[in-house]
Amino acid sequence: MGASNAASTTVSNGSNWLKIVILALVILVSGYAVIVMYATGEYAFAILTLLIVSLGVYVFTNSKTYAHRYIFPGVAGMVIFIIFPLAYTIGISFTNYSGSNLLSLERVQGYHLRQTYLAKGGNYDFSLIKADQDRFKLVLKSELEPEKIFVSQSLKLWDAGEIKSRKAKPEDFPYADGGIQLRAADAVPEGEKAALREVISLRTHLQTLSATLPSGVDLSMSGLRKFAALRPLFSRLSDGVVLENGTIISDPNTLRNNQTNQLLRPNYYDGFYQYIDANGEFVGDALPPGFTVSIGWDNYWRVFTDKGIQGPFMEIFVWTVMFAAGSVFFTLAIGMVLGNLVQWEFLGGKAIYRVILILPYAVPAFISILVFKGLFNQNFGEINMVLEALFGIKPDWYTQPALARTMILIVNTWLGYPYMMILSMGLLKSIPEDLYEASAMDGAGPVSNFFNITLPLLIKPLTPLLIASFAFNFNNFVLIALLTNGGPDIIGATTPAGTTDLLVSYTYRIAFEGAGQDYGLAAAIATVIFILVGAMAILNLKLSKLDNKV
Known part of the structure; x- marks a missing residue:
């Protein structure tokens, strides 16, 4: 008994030490990460990491918060992947953060202070003449007067490998502070001339050198074979x-x-x-370049007051709602009808039909979209070839806004109906056969049964899935990006905007297309989208509750 207790105590102590070691490693790694993030100016990420790790350490080391250990990973994931990106996006929306205003x-x-200009003194071709081992003589020749030659004393120069191994800073290099005094010479000193590859290896050190002519003009490296009288263009x-x-x-x-x-x-x-x-x-x-500053509500005012943004935004918003609602309606209608047909007792070969009808759902969506992109090609697509042969027409699917939107709905219906069909097939089995038998005794036919029995009993359990389908299609970025990329463009828009753009693709194009890459405006629109989608989700939930009460 005593031996058993001793063994149990030993195992418990070992487990405690293991926990302490793991906890110490987590604190050390996360602490180092926080310091690196702070040093590189990523203050928001540093604060987030510090907050999550500190809270995690508290939860897993305090006996009072034992129960919270099981939900902490989920809460941390929600903070990292949902709340923080949302807060970060909202923060960006109040700034001028863009392709031209990226830096602090x-x-x-610092960029401006590093700019230089060519002062009086001219340009000089330079070469390195090898002296003893790793020492060199710097030789300068005037471009305007090649007969003028200036030579330095023997210099100790470090190559890139030595600089890296020493972890040296510019002020640590020999001659970095005192500079180099050049003297006039009649000819280039004898010795082997350093090859361009060796000059490149020594470039980091050479760029720190300041060579002074006998006339008092200071020269510095301006190219792989040039020294010039460069001066800082700006001073603070x-x-x-x-x-x-x-x-x-x-x-x-x-x-x-x-x-x-x-x-x-x-x-x-x-x-x-x-x-x-x-x-x-x-x-x-x-x-240029610009820096990021806070501009308050300017991006939001632009969305609702700038005619070049307001008009396209409202047009795209209306189309987004119509697209999401139309996609849900058509996929539900076709999926439910086909689900009923393949369940029909008088239909032979049901298994074959089910496999064929579900195949579009098995093919990756991006492949199907690219196939349809070829099928709808105006000049070479099979769809236009058939339409021309039968009716003598060749629709401009990609240049006419109405046709482009119709094409998108057709493709999305093809991609989405199998999902609705599978759901309908499963739910149909839960409907009691007695209802159809009683309806048949009253003389009702298949169409009447569908609208009076099948549809009402399917819609209620499908409602949450229809809401989810609406939300998915509201942000169906892949379909738009691969099929039309938002085109055709909206005339008069001051930002990249197309008639088939959804709000999500419109935001993406503002952020990553065009010359401006206006991330601040894109973040403001993304925030507005979040508010709109959130409002619609709350409205749908309330309507669902009302339906349940009824």
């Missing part, structure tokens, strides 16, 4: 500046153009650096 202010400022005025009219600009992000002596400041409304005049007013064009 700090990164845009961290203490602000006083303008000619006495106005004090205290913004520490103000920059000065060292070539023209003009001042430029970040325009916090447009999200770009822009030059200012003597009165501190913004003038001239904005300097």
Whole structure:
């Protein structure tokens, strides 16, 4: 008995130590991930990771929250994959985040500060002459006066592999601070000339060098075989500046153009650096790239006030509702009728018909869509060939809005009716045969039985699935993207918009197509879609409850 208790205690202690080790590893890995995310500016993801891990540690280490351990993974998944993306999207909708305003202010400022211009002093061709082992002499020749040659002392240069192994920073390189003094020479020193491949390997170090001519002009590397008198185009005025009219600009992000002596400041409304005049007013064009700034409700106002967005948005919204409702209606009607037919007792070969009718559901949707795209081709498609042979017409399926929408409904009905047929076949078996026998005694036929018995008894259990089908088709992005890509385009739209676009494909095109790639506007439209779909879902649920009460 004592030995058994000792063994049990040993196993329990081992299990506890294993839990402690796993918990410590989770905390260490997640802590490192949070630090990396924070260091790279991904503050939202860092906070989310910290919150989820901290809550998880609390739940799994506290005896009072023992029962919550089983639902925590589900809750964490909902937060990570539903709540956080939704909140992140809503946050983006209040900014000017776009293809031209991707970066933060700090990164845009750093980009401008790295710009250079060619100052007085000219360009020089350079070569490296090998001295002892890994040491080189830098030789410069003036482009305008090739007879002028300048040579440096013997230099120790690090290649890319040595820099990586040393984890060196530019300030750690030899000669990074003091620079190099060049002297005039009559001829190029004797020695082996470094090949271009070796120059490329040494490029990181060479770019940190500052070579000074006897005249006092400083040169730096401007190409794989060039040194030039490059100067920073912009410099930061961290203490602000006083303008000619006495106005004090205290913004520490103000920059000065060292070539023209003009001042430029970040325009916090447009999200770009822009030059200012003597009165501190913004003038001239904005300097790309832009940075992300908060613009309040502007994106939402654009949706409802900009004619180039409002008109297409409302047209696409109406078509989206019609498409989703039409898809549900046609797939239900055809699926229910076919489900009744294959269950008909006088029909022979039912099994064969069932297999044939269910086949469209077995084929991957994207294959069927691409097949139909070829079938509906205006010039070479089989559908137009048949229509031309029978009726002498060749419809423009992809250029006429009405025909394009009709084509989409036809294809989606083909893809969706097998699902409804399978559901109907299963539900038909639950209807008592007594009802049909009593109806037959009253003289009712098959059509009357369908509308008076079958349809009412099938619709009620199908209602939740019809709501789900409506929601799926409301966001049926794959069908639109593969079949028409939203075309034909809506005339007068200021954003990418087509007559067959659904709201989801319209949002995608705004975000990822066109020159602007307006993510902020796309996020605002996505938020509006969420509100609309949520409202319709709540309305459907309330209507379903009312039907149940009746």
